[in-house]
Amino acid sequence: MNRLLAGACLLPLLAGPALAQSLTVAVQADVRSINPGVNRDDGTDDFVLQMVEGLVGYDEGGTPQPLLAEKVDVSADGKTYTFTLRQGVKFHNGAELTSADVLWNWTRYMDPKTDWRCTSEFDGRAGLKVESVEAPDARTVVMKIDKPNALFLDTMARTDCAMTAIIHKDSLKADGSFDKPIGTGPFKLGEWKRGEYFTMSAFEGYASPKTDGKIDGYVGSKRPLVKDVKFLVVKDPATITAGLTSGAIDLSEILASDVQELRKQPKLEVVTASTAVRQVLLIQTRDAVMGNLKLRQAIAAALDMGEVVAAASDNIGETNTSPIYSRSAYFGPVEKQGLKYDPARAKKLLAEAGYKGEKISILANKRPRVPSFPAAVVVQAMLQAAGINAEIEVLDWATQLDRYNKGNYQMQSFSFSARFDPAIAFEQFAGNKDKQPRKVWDNPEALAKIDRLMTLSDRAERQKLVDELHKQVIEDVPLIFMFNGVDAIAHSKRIKGFQPWQSKLRMWEVTAN
Amino acid sequence: MLRFALTRIVMAIPTLLIVAVSVFVLIRLIPGDPASLMLGDLATPASLADLRARLGLDQSLPVQFAIWFGNLLKGDLGISISSQQPILPLIVSRFWVSAQIVLVAVLLASLVAVPAGLIAAWKQDSALDIGLVALATLLLSIPTFWLGLLLLLFFGLKLGWLPVVGYVAIGDDPWRGLVYLVMPIMTLFLHEIGVLLRMARASTLEVLRLDYITHARAKGLSEMAVLWRHAFKNAFGPTWTLIGLVLGNLLGGIAVVETVFTIPGLGRLLVDSIFARDYPVIQGCMLFIAFTYVLVNLVIDLCYPLFDPRVTAQ
Numbered sequence: 001m002n003r004l005l006a007g008a009c010l011l012p013l014l015a016g017p018a019l020a021q022s023l024t025v026a027v028q029a030d031v032r033s034i035n036p037g038v039n040r041d042d043g044t045d046d047f048v049l050q051m052v053e054g055l056v057g058y059d060e061g062g063t064p065q066p067l068l069a070e071k072v073d074v075s076a077d078g079k080t081y082t083f084t085l086r087q088g089v090k091f092h093n094g095a096e097l098t099s100a101d102v103l104w105n106w107t108r109y110m111d112p113k114t115d116w117r118c119t120s121e122f123d124g125r126a127g128l129k130v131e132s133v134e135a136p137d138a139r140t141v142v143m144k145i146d147k148p149n150a151l152f153l154d155t156m157a158r159t160d161c162a163m164t165a166i167i168h169k170d171s172l173k174a175d176g177s178f179d180k181p182i183g184t185g186p187f188k189l190g191e192w193k194r195g196e197y198f199t200m201s202a203f204e205g206y207a208s209p210k211t212d213g214k215i216d217g218y219v220g221s222k223r224p225l226v227k228d229v230k231f232l233v234v235k236d237p238a239t240i241t242a243g244l245t246s247g248a249i250d251l252s253e254i255l256a257s258d259v260q261e262l263r264k265q266p267k268l269e270v271v272t273a274s275t276a277v278r279q280v281l282l283i284q285t286r287d288a289v290m291g292n293l294k295l296r297q298a299i300a301a302a303l304d305m306g307e308v309v310a311a312a313s314d315n316i317g318e319t320n321t322s323p324i325y326s327r328s329a330y331f332g333p334v335e336k337q338g339l340k341y342d343p344a345r346a347k348k349l350l351a352e353a354g355y356k357g358e359k360i361s362i363l364a365n366k367r368p369r370v371p372s373f374p375a376a377v378v379v380q381a382m383l384q385a386a387g388i389n390a391e392i393e394v395l396d397w398a399t400q401l402d403r404y405n406k407g408n409y410q411m412q413s414f415s416f417s418a419r420f421d422p423a424i425a426f427e428q429f430a431g432n433k434d435k436q437p438r439k440v441w442d443n444p445e446a447l448a449k450i451d452r453l454m455t456l457s458d459r460a461e462r463q464k465l466v467d468e469l470h471k472q473v474i475e476d477v478p479l480i481f482m483f484n485g486v487d488a489i490a491h492s493k494r495i496k497g498f499q500p501w502q503s504k505l506r507m508w509e510v511t512a513n
Numbered sequence: 514m515l516r517f518a519l520t521r522i523v524m525a526i527p528t529l530l531i532v533a534v535s536v537f538v539l540i541r542l543i544p545g546d547p548a549s550l551m552l553g554d555l556a557t558p559a560s561l562a563d564l565r566a567r568l569g570l571d572q573s574l575p576v577q578f579a580i581w582f583g584n585l586l587k588g589d590l591g592i593s594i595s596s597q598q599p600i601l602p603l604i605v606s607r608f609w610v611s612a613q614i615v616l617v618a619v620l621l622a623s624l625v626a627v628p629a630g631l632i633a634a635w636k637q638d639s640a641l642d643i644g645l646v647a648l649a650t651l652l653l654s655i656p657t658f659w660l661g662l663l664l665l666l667f668f669g670l671k672l673g674w675l676p677v678v679g680y681v682a683i684g685d686d687p688w689r690g691l692v693y694l695v696m697p698i699m700t701l702f703l704h705e706i707g708v709l710l711r712m713a714r715a716s717t718l719e720v721l722r723l724d725y726i727t728h729a730r731a732k733g734l735s736e737m738a739v740l741w742r743h744a745f746k747n748a749f750g751p752t753w754t755l756i757g758l759v760l761g762n763l764l765g766g767i768a769v770v771e772t773v774f775t776i777p778g779l780g781r782l783l784v785d786s787i788f789a790r791d792y793p794v795i796q797g798c799m800l801f802i803a804f805t806y807v808l809v810n811l812v813i814d815l816c817y818p819l820f821d822p823r824v825t826a827q
Contacts, residue, residue: 029785030596033596033597039551194596195607196680197679232775239678242662242678248677248678248679249678397550397788398789399543401545401553402545405556416554435558436557438554
């Protein structure tokens with residue numbers, strides 16, 4: 001009996017929190033791979049980008065800034081980019097970064113055998129073509145593109161392209177296959193136990209772009225201040241809540257519905273932040289019923305967006321009916337003027353549309369961390385109140401995505417992944433429906449403006465185009481923007497310095513006592 | 514005995530073949546494919562076509578099946594689309610994790626539930642019987658995910674005796690590994706007690722009403738002798754069959770329990786693969802589960818003669 005009691009007393013020691021300077025972070029899913037930009041998803045990018053870096057990376061507002069580069073000079077014709085590398089940057093194996101490494105990486109990325117996510121973004125298939133990459137000296141890389149493109153640096157900085165990360169040659173095995181990422185990031189790869197956890201440890205030789213302690217996207221101060229971090233795969237939100245409360249988990253994304261409850265926990269701090277993800281209602285304008293512009297405008301007028309957002313995000317989201325991210329530099333006074341709730345106008349428009357109570361189906365999914373279903377429920381209620389016969393059809397995510405790709409729906413409660421540049425934000429849903437059925441907006445005038453936005457560099461001219469496009473999309477109603485995504489993170493109060501940003505769990509500049 | 518076992522295994526081949534074909538076809542009838550999931554909302558027709566070709570999904574279904582089945586005959590279940598891992602070792606390692614929990618939980622549940630069911634039947638309509646039946650019904654009615662969460666909150670959070678999240682393989686650290694398995698085993702153990710106790714009680718009641726039991730009592734045998742020597746052996750048959758079915762079901766995956774307790778078992782692998790439309794892993798898992806089911810029930814059948822001489826393995 002005494003032994004049993006003694007054993008029971010020892011168990012808490014085993015279950016207790018990890019040592020100081022070691023953090024346990026819960027994540028929903030295992031990483032798909034550790035090969036930058038290859039076999040990836042958002043969680044994979046998040047982990048990999050703690051270990052590798054590119055020539056440029058996003059700042060907090062989503063603008064590409066020099067990272068491994070000290071500066072980037074663009075020629076007058078907009079076709080030559082000269083990257084000057086920072087001095088003293090070292091790979092995890094101690095080797096110093098040179099322009100030869102950049103050349104080697106570029107060749108590797110352009111090789112179809114690498115399976116890089118973004119090869120087609122730079123080889124001309126998506127419009128942009130890198131014609132040559134040269135290294136005139138050890139610190140200079142010159143890249144030439146076929147025609148001026150305002151999105152060149154943005155594309156290089158994209159997280160789904162793994163920031164076009166520069167890794168050391170020794171990241172590959174002798175046979176050329178990928179081994180492990182030997183990057184220049186603030187953390188080094190530790191252990192990866194598939195399906196269970198992955199770890200990383202501080203890179204003591206890290207050369208931070210800045211050292212003022214101010215976090216700025218991927219480019220500010222990035223000092224690794226904790227010894228190591230363990231990312232534990234925990235699927236069940238209730239288990240995450242229990243883990244955070246017990247101290248077994250130091251930090252995790254939580255459900256919006258858990259925010260208020262966890263804020264009452266004395267040992268926890270809960271932080272929320274808006275992301276560039278956009279929650280939208282997609283409308284199939286080629287559908288017999290939804291092709292009616294007046295009906296679409298009536299739907300838009302029937303939605304009290306403040307109420308929709310409050311209910312769908314558990315009161316932590318902010319309304320944003322523009323395609324432009326609310327924290328973007330392009331989110332100006334025009335973008336703030338979005339849809340207006342006007343039940344009388346909705347009624348008038350419905351009458352003008354000749355709507356006779358035809359059924360309108362809204363597709364939604366029930367992924368726990370995506371507000372697709374709760375948003376659909378509130379929208380359905382408001383549409384029904386306005387006299388519109390709306391129904392919800394719940395699908396699993398893969399099926400909904402398939403219907404999205406085929407354009408096979410009337411309406412969908414959907415999420416667009418984060419895109420910072422306004423040109424890409426518009427391009428994400430605008431295009432020729434015959435060629436790409438997933439596109440929802442095929443107004444030729446708008447498409448021409450988006451094409452122009454892709455090439456324009458002048459800030460004022462771009463803003464003018466963005467404003468015009470914003471007004472046009474509100475008028476055409478091929479989709480309805482509701483709100484930006486919200487990160488809800490709970491962490492132990494022993495953690496200092498963590499700042500949520502674009503669903504990325506950045507562990508640099510984070511300390512633990 | 515050996516011939517019987519071999520015959521049963523050979524008879525299982527058509528079953529496995531049907532499973533292989535139906536899983537292959539059914540999973541592809543569900544909308545969505547791994548390529549579109551990997552590319553998400555930014556998939557273009559060209560990028561989708563590229564990725565599908567790379568994954569071999571652009572070929573016709575008969576060709577895809579022929580390739581997969583040809584490899585299967587060579588013992589190769591293929592490579593996971595999501596993790597790029599070879600599937601057979603992946604399934605075996607995940608199965609081993611689930612099997613540890615299931616085997617221990619079912620063994621413990623049997624050791625408790627079978628005698629308890631016997632006693633409940635023997636003392637039919639007594640306070641003890643009513644109490645045991647009520648307990649079994651309660652345990653049976655509680656969903657495993659909720660039972661697991663209750664245990665987690667009580668032993669993990671309230672008392673702090675057991676770890677709330679994580680998993681350590683027994684092979685890596687036997688003592689810590691055991692500690693992490695306590696709650697998952699306890700959850701299944703409690704649930705299965707309800708199932709097995711009710712069956713053990715029902716089958717014992719049936720046997721106790723038979724004439725030969727009355728005859729044994731009339732001969733003056735002690736109640737213990739009547740119960741153990743005459744009632745138990747005959748009443749255990751249906752419960753033993755149920756144990757086989759329970760084992761077969763649970764070895765096929767305890768996804769809910771694995772999700773609550775962050776256990777990297779076979780059930781979680783299968784569920785994750787279905788959501789990711791990882792066709793080769795789904796096919797491999799289903800085939801493996803079907804094979805396990807057949808094998809477990811074969812072992813159960815072969816064990817019958819050990820306690821019921823009327824049954825022979827011929």
